[in-house]
Amino acid sequence: MAGDRRALQYGSRSPSSKWCRRSRVAALFIGSILISLVLAEGILRLLDYRFSPIVFVWPDNENDWRPHHMQGDGRPGSGDGPLTLFDPVLLWKLNPGGSRFVNDQGCRGPVVRPDRNGNEYLIIAIGDSNTIGPLDRAESWPGSLQDMAALNHSARPILVVNAGVFGYSSFQGLRRFQQVLPWRPDLVFFSFGANDAHPVRVSDEEYARRIERLGRWSRLRLALPAAHLAWSILDRIRPESGIIHRVSIEDYRRNLSVFVQTARERGIIPVLLTRPHIGTSDDPHSWAMYVEQYNDETRQTARDLDVDCLDIETDFREKADCFADNSHFSRRGCHLMAQIVLAYLESRGVVDTDYAYHPSIDLAAAPDEQPELDEGWWSSEPWGDGLPAGRWTQGEASLVLQRRDDEKSLFIDMDLHNPFNLTTGEIVVNGVPVAILEAHNGRLAQRLEISQIPGSILHIRFAITSAFVPSEDDAPSEDDRELGVFVRRVELTSLDSSSAK
Numbered sequence: 007m008a009g010d011r012r013a014l015q016y017g018s019r020s021p022s023s024k025w026c027r028r029s030r031v032a033a034l035f036i037g038s039i040l041i042s043l044v045l046a047e048g049i050l051r052l053l054d055y056r057f058s059p060i061v062f063v064w065p066d067n068e069n070d071w072r073p074h075h076m077q078g079d080g081r082p083g084s085g086d087g088p089l090t091l092f093d094p095v096l097l098w099k100l101n102p103g104g105s106r107f108v109n110d111q112g113c114r115g116p117v118v119r120p121d122r123n124g125n126e127y128l129i130i131a132i133g134d135s136n137t138i139g140p141l142d143r144a145e146s147w148p149g150s151l152q153d154m155a156a157l158n159h160s161a162r163p164i165l166v167v168n169a170g171v172f173g174y175s176s177f178q179g180l181r182r183f184q185q186v187l188p189w190r191p192d193l194v195f196f197s198f199g200a201n202d203a204h205p206v207r208v209s210d211e212e213y214a215r216r217i218e219r220l221g222r223w224s225r226l227r228l229a230l231p232a233a234h235l236a237w238s239i240l241d242r243i244r245p246e247s248g249i250i251h252r253v254s255i256e257d258y259r260r261n262l263s264v265f266v267q268t269a270r271e272r273g274i275i276p277v278l279l280t281r282p283h284i285g286t287s288d289d290p291h292s293w294a295m296y297v298e299q300y301n302d303e304t305r306q307t308a309r310d311l312d313v314d315c316l317d318i319e320t321d322f323r324e325k326a327d328c329f330a331d332n333s334h335f336s337r338r339g340c341h342l343m344a345q346i347v348l349a350y351l352e353s354r355g356v357v358d359t360d361y362a363y364h365p366s367i368d369l370a371a372a373p374d375e376q377p378e379l380d381e382g383w384w385s386s387e388p389w390g391d392g393l394p395a396g397r398w399t400q401g402e403a404s405l406v407l408q409r410r411d412d413e414k415s416l417f418i419d420m421d422l423h424n425p426f427n428l429t430t431g432e433i434v435v436n437g438v439p440v441a442i443l444e445a446h447n448g449r450l451a452q453r454l455e456i457s458q459i460p461g462s463i464l465h466i467r468f469a470i471t472s473a474f475v476p477s478e479d480d481a482p483s484e485d486d487r488e489l490g491v492f493v494r495r496v497e498l499t500s501l502d503s504s505s506a507k
Contacts, residue, residue, distance in 0.1 A: 070206050071173060072252075089141060089172070094217055095185075096178050097210070100171055105141035114138065114146060114168035118189045127162040127356060130169050130186055132179050133197035136282065136334050137170030144375035145337055146170075150344035153377045157364065158348070158357040167191075175201040175253045176261040177210040183265055191274055193356070195347070196265050197318070199281035199300035200333055202253035203293040210252045249290060258300055262307045277350075280304050280319035282343075283333045284326050294332065314350075321346055341377055341406070345463075362463065363408040366497035370395035380404040382468075384487060389421060393449065396421070396494035398487065401473035405496060407464050413498035414457035416440065416466065421492040423447050424472050429491060431470035435459050443470070443491075453499065466496060 087103035100112045109117050118128065131137050131148040139146025148168035155164040167189075169182060176198040183194065253261065262278060269276035280301040287294035301319050308315030322328055328339030335343060345362045352360040367378045370386045382403030388395045396419075422429040422445055433441040433454065440454045456464070470490030477486045 070204055072204075072206075096171070096181055097214060097217070098171070098173075100138070100141075107141050107144060112169075112171075114149060114170075115152060116165050116167065118165070118167060118186075120188070122190065124190065125162060126165045127160065127193075128165050128167065128189060128191045129193045129195070129351075130167045130189070130191045131195045131197070132182055132186075133170040133195070133279070134174045134179075134201050134281075135170070135172045136200075137197055138168060138172060139170075139335075139340065144373075145340055147335060147340040147343035147347070149375070150340045150377055151347050154344050154348050154362045155351070155357060157361040158352075158359045160357045164356070170197075173201055174198070175204075175210050176258050176265075177202075177214070177253050180261045180265055183268070187268075187272060190272075193275040193277065194265075194269060195277045195279055195316075196262070197279035197281060198261075199258070199304060200283065200293055200297050202251060202258050203296040203300050204252045205249045205291050205293075205296070206252050207250070209250060209254070209257075211257065251296065255299055255303055259303055259307055262304065263311065266307075266311050266313050275354075276313055278304050278308050278313060278315040280315070280317050281333075282318045282322040282329075282335070282339075284322075284329050285332045316346065316350060318343065318346070338380055341380075344377075361408055361410070363406050365407055365410050365413065366495065367405060367407065368495055369397040369493050378405050378407060380406060380465075384489075389492060393421065394419075394494050396492050398492050399468045399470060399473075399490035400488045401471075401490055402467065402469050403490065403493075404465060404467040407466065407496065407498050409462045409464070409498055411500075413500055414455065415499050416454045416456050416464075417452075417495070417497045417499050418454065418493065419449075419451045419495040421449050421494070423489075423492065425474055426472070428472060429470065430472040431468065431490070434467040434469060435464050436461060437465075464498070468493070 087101050089101055089104040090098045091101045093099040100108050102108050102110050102112060107114055109115070111117055122128070129148075129151075131151075137146065137148065139149070146168055148166045148170075152164070152166040155166065167186075169186060171178070171182070174182070176196075179196060179198050183196070186194075266276045266278075281297060281304075283294065283297060285294060286298075289295060298319075305315060305317065307313075322339065322342075325339070325342070328336055328342055330336040330339075341362070345360075348357065348362060349360045351357050363378050367376065369383075372379060372386070374383075374385060380403075382400040383405075384398045384400070386395055386397050416435065418433070422443075424447060427447050429443055429445055429447070431443045432439050433443065435454075435456055436459050438459055440456055440459075441452070468490060473488050473490040475486055475488055477484070
């Protein structure tokens with residue numbers, strides 16, 4: 007009996023009491039989580055936090071530049087804000103506040119009026135970083151095309167809008183094209199392939215689907231980054247399932263086809279461009295190993311659809327000096343690209359000539375981005391003793407002029423100055439030396455005969471062997487530039503014209 011009483015007094019609790027205790031613990035745990043989530047949501051709202059998937063995108067490999075492009079990290083601009091902003095349709099877009107070269111419509115070039123009356127011939131270039139160009143200076147092939155178009159006569163004024171964006175694939179480019187359709191363009195260039203070829207774990211299309219699914223929870227500030235972060239972690243830990251690309255070759259073909267079909271339905275002239283680059287790669291994680299497959303697909307799609315295709319990759323295959331790196335044009339490349347496109351426009355009757363450059367240039371008045379100016383020039387500055395302003399060359403500097411008729415001479419107005427009172431070097435036109443410089447300090451205005459040099463486009467190079475740095479003189483200065491000769495004007499003339507002006 008005593009044992010029974012002890013069992014009643016100290017025996018285990020009933021099952022119902024255990025359930026109640028566990029329920030209270032679970033409720034407390036869940037409640038703590040809910041309270042934490044509510045507090046986190048409140049703090050995010052108090053801070054006016056807005057989720058951007060850009061923040062949580064990690065590179066799939068060292069050659070996946072999507073996070074770099076989406077966040078604008080490490081790329082200089084000329085504005086106060088980031089170069090890119092999140093966009094639920096395009097994934098990311100250019101920020102008008104990130105550069106003075108980007109207008110309010112997120113493009114380079116003139117702003118297109120919604121009520122455009124159609125008097126202008128509107129050309130839109132849609133592409134990636136090689137199209138948009140660097141945003142810390144006025145340098146892009148559509149911009150050069152606009153400058154060159156102004157040199158030629160056309161039935162309607164030509165407007166060239168640069169709608170390229172860093173890192174874009176054809177998936178984004180097609181969506182970008184849909185957005186500019188209300189502007190009623192007359193002709194659209196479509197240039198992709200390099201970013202499409204990037205090997206990744208998650209394609210652009212899948213990433214866009216995730217963004218669309220996240221949009222259902224857009225009112226909750228916390229839900230979006232939490233879900234996206236979970237996806238990102240799972241992507242990083244899951245085993246690789248073989249090489250996929252940001253845009254598969256099949257989807258790339260489809261994007262090109264949809265672009266062409268849509269353009270034709272709207273009365274727009276579609277033009278496909280192959281993607282220029284230099285070099286190859288045997289790295290399976292590099293876009294360069296696959297980009298030629300996409301260029302081949304561009305050529306084949308153009309043949310299948312009977313659409314114009316400018317084979318830019320072939321045109322630049324042996325022109326390494328036209329690239330700033332293995333996939334982006336230098337200033338010289340932008341000019342040559344614009345010249346190729348201008349010749350195409352002339353063949354279609356959009357312009358009646360294909361003048362790419364002026365026959366003369368005032369070095370003092372020309373802006374730094376003047377198409378005639380190539381490399382090796384310092385900015386415009388005054389000269390002492392009341393003489394006209396101009397520009398110093400570096401040790402080497404070049405510019406480009408174009409004959410209008412049959413100009414046979416080259417007039418150059420420059421000033422020679424060297425701490426040793428002797429300037430040496432040569433002036434070369436299209437690879438042919440036309441003048442040997444070996445003269446004392448002072449102004450030099452001379453006319454050089456170039457009648458034996460063929461061609462309408464003339465590349466003029468100043469090669470100064472006596473170039474000096476002022477801070478290395480006997481009287482040091484704060485000017486540490488390399489200085490060659492001071493040039494005021496270069497002009498193509500006829501042999502019987504007056505040289506002095």
